[in-house]
Amino acid sequence: MRGLAIGEVGRRAGLATSAIRYYERAGLLPKPARASGQRRYEPEILGLLEMIRMARAAGFTISETRIFLTGADKPSARWQALAQRKRAEIDATIAKARRMKAALKSNFRCGCAETDDCARAIARKACG
């Protein structure tokens, strides 16, 4: 069999075949060669899928990933803008996560007197 079948690619990349087809439709993957109608991939596809995996894990949407892939080796203005925006988003995410931790640690304490005049008393009524 010339080239890898989609199932094999999926196994190696840790992806469902449906996700691979989805990426192809979304324009993240090149149209592969076909043998009797079936996709046949070169092993290089695995590197590309790994890049996609990284971009997705980095919080890129599918269309951002597309921009990212097309421009990664020759950074364009478009690419630079994307990267900068993403850096800012990531910083915001980290800051938010820190705030969450602080809130969780303090049990979301409010300063109100014991129980009944507190929002929590209302919450109990809501959920109870």
Next chain:
Amino acid sequence: MRGLAIGEVGRRAGLATSAIRYYERAGLLPKPARASGQRRYEPEILGLLEMIRMARAAGFTISETRIFLTGADKPSARWQALAQRKRAEIDATIAKARRMKAALKSNFRCGCAETDDCARAIARKACG
């Protein structure tokens, strides 16, 4: 007018009225008093909505928020478990965000020779 109408609550809490009704249906808010069929809220609802906002911002799902609200003042085992799990998730989120930043900073450099044997060359073909 006795009590706050839903629109006023929405304005003060910075929420759409549809979201408030959604929270009520989801069991996060108590069923409010009614005047001629219309919801009338006590000002205390704003404190509760603020707690919900914090929990949501902290990455709690709606049903987690429900657990959180009902148990926040008397931490139960269920609540403790939720808090612990969330702390772990938050740590993972932060770690991932750091990795993203590193990846972005390095432009996702791969080590391959100039261009054509690289996944990026394939990516260009895909998106080109």
Next chain:
DNA sequence: CTACAACTTGAAGCGCGCTTCAACACAAGC
């Protein structure tokens, strides 16, 4: 009284990133 804003409901829609389904074709092993 007349407008018009704000409220009510249940049901449906949305965006994202896939997954699942139906219905079929082909491949590989016995």
Next chain:
DNA sequence: GCTTGTGTTGAAGCGCGCTTCAAGTTGTAG
């Protein structure tokens, strides 16, 4: 040849957290 596995397609479904819609009721200002 037959079975079983793997592939193909387009369309539909899912989960989440709301939002939007339709069609009606109520509140308020002039």
